[in-house]
Amino acid sequence: MKDNLQKESKKLLLIDDDPNLILLVKDYLEFRGYNVISAENGKQALNILQQEIPDMIICDVMMPEVDGYSLVQQIRENSQTSSIPIMLLSAKGQSQDRVKGLNIGADVYMVKPFEPEELVAQVESTLKQINRLKGQVNQEGKAPPTIQIPHQVDLTPTEQRVIYLLAQGMANQEIAQSLNVSKRTIESHVSNMLNKTSLHNRTELARWAMENNLA
Structure with a gap:
């Protein structure tokens, strides 16, 4: 019960142009107590970020208008959003694809298809690591x-x-x-x-x- 109460204050921004994936992932995350905001593309996500700062961003790589790589770069270059942990989702699982995603500023790179439970576990692990780091920063x-x-x-x-x-x-x-x-x-x-x-x-x-x- 205590764990779920803590997660209710965690706001996640989920960005993907696949409505079915958004519904699936959002259901799993909300069931675990997270508050999930969704966006259909990078441009819409940037508009949301002007109004709200989530605790974590989950973003697809291949999207129209603004792809995931470009979105991560813009997020990292903005002082208001630069410290938000980001998970990239992609069907490209080669080593060079992972390295590219991590180099531009993603914290986690997950390859599609994936089990929703694995994504939830990665979200929880990343948020716990970030909280630990915040408590240790000089x-x-x-x-x-x-x-x-x-x-x-x-x-x-x-x-x-x-x-x-x-x-x-x-x-x-x-x-x-x-x-x-x-x-x-x-x-x-x-x-x-x-x-x-x-x-x-x-x-x-x-x-x-x-x-x-x-x-």
Whole structure:
């Protein structure tokens, strides 16, 4: 009962141009106690985000007008929405497709078709990780501590700075501005660190950084 009461305050934005998928996923999420807002495409989603800030966004990749990749980029470049966790849904399951989705700023990449229960579990896991990170983030303005790198993972000095800022909740664009480099450079560093650590997304990378005193 307590768990459901906590979920009722969690608002999710579900974006997909397939009405059947929206109905199916929305039913599962609402049954688990979430408040779900839906949008048929990226343009409609951007209009909703001007009025409401959800706790998490679940978005299809292949959509008309504004596709999922473009939508994620716009969300990450907006300071009002840049920290919202995002799950991408796609029928493309190749490694390069996953890497692209994660590099542009998605926290989770799920391949269609999927079991609704698995999606719900991913949503719950991501929100729990985000809440944990929020409780551990250093106070704003605090100087970065000396970073101790575990011996099994060899990060470059630049990667150390990137992962510190990533763990503070900064988007790739914000990190790029902070380090005075291009966003593509930051995306490359994030991709390299995911490969080195064998982690799956930015959220796991940030959590790993916290647990290993990298942030």
